Amino acid sequence: MLNYLWGIMILVGVFWGILSGRPAELTDGILAGAKDAVSLCITMAGVMAFWCGIMEVAKEAGIIRGLTRLLRPFVRFLFPGIPKGHKAADEISTNIAANVLGLGWAATPAGLKAMESLEELEEERRKSKERKAAVPRGTASNEMCTFLILNISSLQLIPVNMIAYRSQYGAVNPAAIVGPAIVATAVSTLTAIIFCKVMDGKRRV
Numbered sequence: 401m402l403n404y405l406w407g408i409m410i411l412v413g414v415f416w417g418i419l420s421g422r423p424a425e426l427t428d429g430i431l432a433g434a435k436d437a438v439s440l441c442i443t444m445a446g447v448m449a450f451w452c453g454i455m456e457v458a459k460e461a462g463i464i465r466g467l468t469r470l471l472r473p474f475v476r477f478l479f480p481g482i483p484k485g486h487k488a489a490d491e492i493s494t495n496i497a498a499n500v501l502g503l504g505w506a507a508t509p510a511g512l513k514a515m516e517s518l519e520e521l522e523e524e525r526r527k528s529k530e531r532k533a534a535v536p537r538g539t540a541s542n543e544m545c546t547f548l549i550l551n552i553s554s555l556q557l558i559p560v561n562m563i564a565y566r567s568q569y570g571a572v573n574p575a576a577i578v579g580p581a582i583v584a585t586a587v588s589t590l591t592a593i594i595f596c597k598v599m600d601g602k603r604r605v
Contacts, residue, residue: 563575
């Protein structure tokens with residue numbers, strides 16, 4: 401659907417530029433946009449490489465493991481259906497820790513592994529006596545939905561992406577977004593937690 405919307409907007413813009421007698425401005429705009437896109441990609445690639453490297457250093461230094469341990473009670477509260485000691489809990493903790501630090505790229509692998517582990521957990525439930533508690537095959541489980549919602553609303557202490565965008569487009573103080581971002585993501589995360597717990601309660605009734 402989005403592809404159609406973007407296609408329509410591009411075609412409308414091109415036709416309007418031609419019909420309004422400004423094909424030169426249209427061409428200049430296309431070239432300027434292409435230049436900005438390439439420049440932004442190079443900037444973001446550098447930022448991504450830097451922060452993914454920092455993430456690896458943090459892993460080797462044990463910082464991520466420490467954050468993961470701190471997050472375990474929180475993960476246990478949000479995902480009571482995950483058995484104690486299951487690998488999904490650690491992968492979810494790692495993903496949350498990376499997101500909180502603003503390392504969205506580094507959080508993605510842990511997030512994918514967490515989803516795979518949650519799917520494996522559902523398969524185990526289907527084969528065990530908890531068959532009634534398991535969702536139908538091909539349907540996202542309660543834990544999967546909770547994890548996805550939490551991931552989307554994730555609290556961020558350092559919004560790396562936004563700082564990079566603001567820096568690229570000439571913001572005087574790119575890091576000024578940090579305070580508002582913390583407040584906004586804290587509210588969104590709290591809302592997500594309340595929503596997930598309410599829906600979880602309804603599902604168990």
